Amino acid sequence: MQFTSEQRLDDGVLEREFILGEIPGTLWTPESAAPAPLILMAHNNGLPKREPRLVARARYTAAHGYAVASIDAAGCGDRPRSAADEQARADLRQAMRAGEPVDEIFESLVGPLVDMAVPEWRTTLDALLSLPEVGGPVGYSGWTAVGIRLAVAEPRIAAAGLFAGGYVPRAQREEARQVTVPLLFLLQWDDEGNPRQRALDLFDAFGSKEKTLHANLGGHTGTPWFELEDGCRFLDRHLK
């Protein structure tokens, strides 16, 4: 893991870009001297780690006392896309414009993205935990499908905040029952592209004994700012 740039932000948070093999990432760490518990923060469906809403969440969470990391996993963000990927994305746009069903296209696009992303997140987790400024336990925040797979595959994940935006591939709908860590599940009540009932069914399916659903009025990107505070308090309850 090599750091390629660093920047000290106004609130004392240190923001560093890193590269780990082929994986580009960003690590935000708080000012405190003690090792900070780590949050893996992933954006839905391959959106880039530099996306402003993700960056704002990461900085806030770091200022709250966490080491926060995000990566562009294979096929995500600015990483090269396969021809199959490009085709699926074009098909998806066309189907959505035409108001046609998108389930199968979505499956062919996001299923492989999740399969490729999770091993890279685990590699990143290994590398991050070797840094002196990063400690356990580990939390997860963001992209639901990757969060499900990681929570099932990775015993170091102790709690997960999931964003119900984005269809969840079939494999992760099945795996949801195997998730047992405490969950905070965010749902936007009027999310244009994501059927509400499917999100409620997914919440119902999780195997976790402690799971909380927060639903707010509004569309996909309308999550209110206070959910950021609530999310940090959820992490505090389980990681601090």
Added chain:
Amino acid sequence: MQFTSEQRLDDGVLEREFILGEIPGTLWTPESAAPAPLILMAHNNGLPKREPRLVARARYTAAHGYAVASIDAAGCGDRPRSAADEQARADLRQAMRAGEPVDEIFESLVGPLVDMAVPEWRTTLDALLSLPEVGGPVGYSGWTAVGIRLAVAEPRIAAAGLFAGGYVPRAQREEARQVTVPLLFLLQWDDEGNPRQRALDLFDAFGSKEKTLHANLGGHTGTPWFELEDGCRFLDRHLK
């Protein structure tokens, strides 16, 4: 309004019993000298104001900086019950034991309770706001049906935390669309006696532009303690 007893609690909260005409009530006020914003706290379906879960919520909320009041409205708590009331309660118990539908019995029991309770809550509100230690704005917490009617009828209510436990009478299901104040709506996902879909439909129906649903795993009385903190933060956002 006459105070009939008072007790200073460990955390500095002053707990006073009062009587206002025929209405017995309890007022909890924080230690601070400044007038505190007022929370009206009602327990579902006529449970008494001395019920330990309500008292615990009231004390916590007062220690957080609010004046909190609860009353036993007509037909509620230790107040005399009408013969019709007693009959409906007996019918309800019998129908639940027999696994028969309870909607109509519930309607005949809770509909009139709400109709009688709301004017008494408004009378109490007038009296409380005349006390120097109680200020506006006013929030509401608890019994959903009374909260709906109060939020519609009473312009001084600025925010409401509602507990989805308890069927809501037909009249309040209709009135929900007229509610416009910010809402925090609590739902127990596995509430034995309260159909989940009905609660979700009610959340959907509210006319408020800012409404948040918190759902937690577990039965009717299993609301986790952290919802008490979340509830206070919700009130803080709108009343402080």
